[in-house]
Amino acid sequence: GENVEQHPSTLSVQEGDSAVIKCTYSDSASNYFPWYKQELGKRPQLIIDIRSNVGEKKDQRIAVTLNKTAKHFSLHITETQPEDSAVYFCAAKAGGTSYGKLTFGQGTILTVHP
């Protein structure tokens, strides 16, 4: 089945700096890659996603890039703010016979210091 590896496990930045979180996946049939933000005690919230026919997608301060050949995708947050502090999860949606399932990375604890 699909395996998603996420790095780093923790990331600490100063307010205004950029933050980058990277994920790799194993199943070349995976075709959808969402990123979730989870604040303490709350449900995961979708912040951006990308499909396998697109290389990059941007939404204000957040961007995601996808390299299908290398099977990795990254989340970029620019001009970080303290409210960006949370746990971020990447995920990959399986194709083929496992269609529809999301497999999650291990998560990254992002701390933005004022």
Place this chain on the structure above:
Amino acid sequence: SAVISQKPSRDICQRGTSLTIQCQVDSQVTMMFWYRQQPGQSLTLIATANQGSEATYESGFVIDKFPISRPNLTFSTLTVSNMSPEDSSIYLCSVEGQGGGYTFGSGTRLTVV
């Protein structure tokens, strides 16, 4: 995106008992997904629930421990049976919306004592 109502939001249960978690979606969906999130960990898929057929369980999860019902296209339940302290986790249901994004219920925080 779909809106999911999940309940209970939390519960404290005695070991050996069972708890049933409910998820109601505001639109019809083909598949509903049940996840477990252990403290400080990522989300692990327990099973996929399809209406009209038995749920499909992931490796390490069995129907006797986590029976699932899916009586219609907007509702599902997950039961955690014969609970032990190791079952203390957050349980979340999820659906894929029409736009392709997955949304989650608010979660059920289970503590087994």
